[in-house]
Amino acid sequence: MSNAAETPVLRARGLRKEYGKGEGLVRAVDGVDLDVSAGETVAIMGPSGCGKSTLLHLLGGLDRPSSGEVSLNGRRIDDFSEKALAAMRRTDVGYVFQSFHLMEELTAVENVELPALLAGRSPRAARRRAEELLDQLGLAGRARFLPSALSGGQRQRVAVARALSNEPLVVLADEPTGNLDSAATLDVLQLFEELHESGQTLVIVTHDARIAATADRMFSMRDGVLVDQTWLTGGTTGQLGALAGLED
Amino acid sequence: MRQEVVLAMLAKEPSHGYQLRARLRDALGPLGDAMNAGQVYVTLARLEKAGLLAVEGSADDADRSDRKVYALTPNGQQRVAEWIAEVGWPRPDLAEFHLKLIAAASAGLADPLTIVDTQRRELLRRLRDAQRAAMAEPALSAAALLLEGIVLRLQADLRWLEACEKNWTHRRSGS
Structure with a gap:
């Protein structure tokens, strides 16, 4: 839960992203305010085209806003130079994409160590960290496999390991289960629960209700605006009996 | 029961x-x-x-x-x-919710999209509970199977809400 005395890990104010001009003007993101506290999982749901992926790109410095502010741990990133932004993306933010974005010619462990190498860690330290992560994510036996030899769920696990490589302040996930069947979805679901429990700050953009339901807070997004906020914490299994037909 | x-x-x-x-x-x-x-x-x-x-x-x-x-x-x-x-069939009360949206919109009592959001909030809370309970059970246990059934039903309800949202967004912008 957000605390007034505590700086949010991620903070957006009046965030806007516009494309086109005049009649063709599209407001993909139309004035978003958002605070994400350390250790919190936030999900953003909405129909395709509502601007949720664009919002995620703005939050992670993959794209620049037309106006408004984004801060990471209290530092404005929207006015960073390209160079500073690139450095920030390497070390402070972990990205997980729908289509995994793994390098097909690199093994699992090489994919996972890549961000650490790019951030200037020694090859030995990078490899050690990568192996540790793959072990934590239950992929120790697959470290030398190419992505093509892995299932969809395993590939997404590798992608999550890669996102965690530099111990990012926040992991941003864009439809992480969009390309997965239901068994693999369950696998990723479990993984996000584990990340949540380990205290990782997470922002997930999705239309998959199962992934959204792992969050502490869920926002509905429509036409570039966050229209509804839901706290999902604090439930009990007591009400589930009615859904199973155990109560009348 | x-x-x-x-x-x-x-x-x-x-x-x-x-x-x-x-x-x-x-x-x-x-x-x-x-x-x-x-x-x-x-x-x-x-x-x-x-x-x-x-x-x-x-x-x-x-x-x-x-x-x-x-x-x-x-x-x-x-x-x-x-x-x-005997063949039993669950009776989800879809018509009531459907008519609630129609009545709210036609008489101007409430924004149907707000009603959809409220309903979704409740369903997501339950989905979260059911999912957590399912993950806490051993994978192939009887209890996990029952909870999986609840998760799947909630997903179906949430999908229908998505359809309601799309439909009512369209109607609103069309009118």
Whole structure:
């Protein structure tokens, strides 16, 4: 839960992203305010085209806003130079994409160590960290496999390991289960629960209700605006009996 | 829950009330916690009165419902067989929600999209609970299977809400 005395890990104010001009003007993101506290999982749901992926790109410095502010741990990133932004993306933010974005010619462990190498860690330290992560994510036996030899769920696990490589302040996930069947979805679901429990700050953009339901807070997004906020914490299994037909 | 369920759970062999409850708990997992013992014993007494169950066991224990051994009578077995063969169908009340949106919109009582959001909030909370409960159960257990059923039903309801959202967004912008 957000605390007034505590700086949010991620903070957006009046965030806007516009494309086109005049009649063709599209407001993909139309004035978003958002605070994400350390250790919190936030999900953003909405129909395709509502601007949720664009919002995620703005939050992670993959794209620049037309106006408004984004801060990471209290530092404005929207006015960073390209160079500073690139450095920030390497070390402070972990990205997980729908289509995994793994390098097909690199093994699992090489994919996972890549961000650490790019951030200037020694090859030995990078490899050690990568192996540790793959072990934590239950992929120790697959470290030398190419992505093509892995299932969809395993590939997404590798992608999550890669996102965690530099111990990012926040992991941003864009439809992480969009390309997965239901068994693999369950696998990723479990993984996000584990990340949540380990205290990782997470922002997930999705239309998959199962992934959204792992969050502490869920926002509905429509036409570039966050229209509804839901706290999902604090439930009990007591009400589930009615859904199973155990109560009348 | 229907009386036939309790009856059928005794069909395996004559059992004490506590054995029956243990069987229900195994099958229902965390959802079984909400069931109170009194409810089960009331049902057993009704079934006995209806001649579907008979009590075996010694006379000196007869005053303690926990010590009684319950067995199906021939009528009870007949009822269980009929119940097993019966096709039941869940009756989700979609029409009520659907008409609520239509009434709210046509009379200007509320924004249908707000109603959809409120409903979604409730369903997502339950989905989260069901999912967490399912993950806490051993993978192939009976309780995990029941919880998976709840998760799938909630997903179906959430998908329908998505369709409602799309439809009402379209109607609103069209009008």
